[in-house]
Amino acid sequence: MSVGEPEIADVRFPTDRGDFTGLTAVVTGGASGIGLATATLLAARGARVGCLDLNPDGLRAPLLGIATDISDDASVRAGVATAVETLGGIDVLVNNAGIGAQGTVESNPDEEWHRVLDVNVVGMVRVTRAALPHLRRSAHAAIVNTCSIAAWAGLPNRALYSASKGAVQALTLAMAADHVREGIRVNCVNPGTVDTPWVRRLLDSADDPAAELAALRVRQPTGRLVGADEVAAAIAHLASPQSGAITGTVLGVDGGMYGLRLPPRPAG
Numbered sequence: 001m002s003v004g005e006p007e008i009a010d011v012r013f014p015t016d017r018g019d020f021t022g023l024t025a026v027v028t029g030g031a032s033g034i035g036l037a038t039a040t041l042l043a044a045r046g047a048r049v050g051c052l053d054l055n056p057d058g059l060r061a062p063l064l065g066i067a068t069d070i071s072d073d074a075s076v077r078a079g080v081a082t083a084v085e086t087l088g089g090i091d092v093l094v095n096n097a098g099i100g101a102q103g104t105v106e107s108n109p110d111e112e113w114h115r116v117l118d119v120n121v122v123g124m125v126r127v128t129r130a131a132l133p134h135l136r137r138s139a140h141a142a143i144v145n146t147c148s149i150a151a152w153a154g155l156p157n158r159a160l161y162s163a164s165k166g167a168v169q170a171l172t173l174a175m176a177a178d179h180v181r182e183g184i185r186v187n188c189v190n191p192g193t194v195d196t197p198w199v200r201r202l203l204d205s206a207d208d209p210a211a212e213l214a215a216l217r218v219r220q221p222t223g224r225l226v227g228a229d230e231v232a233a234a235i236a237h238l239a240s241p242q243s244g245a246i247t248g249t250v251l252g253v254d255g256g257m258y259g260l261r262l263p264p265r266p267a268g
């Protein structure tokens, strides 16, 4: 290439069609919450979407549900193979499935540490490992990992969960470095507290769900929970071919929880 020529041969993007038109996406945990919102949005923007989930039964066309347990390597390989056969490849991988854990370092036995890290961290590794050969064939390959505000901020009673998400954030950057020269972009989102079935389950189990919800709302400077659709929009932004220059980025979707410091609210 000589100096003066544009470095990107063709920077036109479809504006009348969705930016994911012609692309295929795999979303783990795509049957609920953030994953379902993401799968739905990617499909609306033109992608063929497969959802790898423990419980895909509620999914309807155009989303393709594929029963997969990301803590089982054989299940992951079979799930990814089914997605590739049915959809015709993988351009976008959203590593979103995850589970919660509560308590300090004293609260959980080794088995629980291994179980949560196995799903939240190694699960991501398994799915990525199986998807990489297919991503390498894509001209618009992108991986987006669902991380958490817990990777950035010390939250009480979340030692194990935070350790898992800290690992996801570091893994995201390492993967971005490993695969950038293969044309595969890797980024993650760090949501604050998102209104999903997961958080509703947590609220239901609280002694005073209304007080707990109020406390979660006030923790975020926007004064409300994040919407699953808002996280989906951030994931789609990072996954889109229009974001071809974005890799190794951690995008907060946290209502300002990490970056802002507000004075206490005036009484009344």
Ligand code: NAD
Pocket: 028, 029, 030, 031, 032, 033, 034, 035, 052, 053, 054, 055, 068, 069, 070, 071, 096, 097, 098, 099, 119, 123, 146, 147, 148, 149, 190, 191, 192, 193, 194, 195, 196, 197, 198, 199
């Ligand atoms: P959710 O419970 O509503 O959905 C999670 C989905 O993952 C479910 O459909 C579940 O069946 C699936 N899943 C769980 N274990 C699996 C496994 N072993 N194999 C395959 N699928 C499995 O949860 P959500 O709130 O949408 O959370 C999704 C992701 O977002 C998680 O990684 C979570 O850590 C992260 N996150 C959530 C919040 C929040 O406040 N909800 C905040 C930050 C990050």
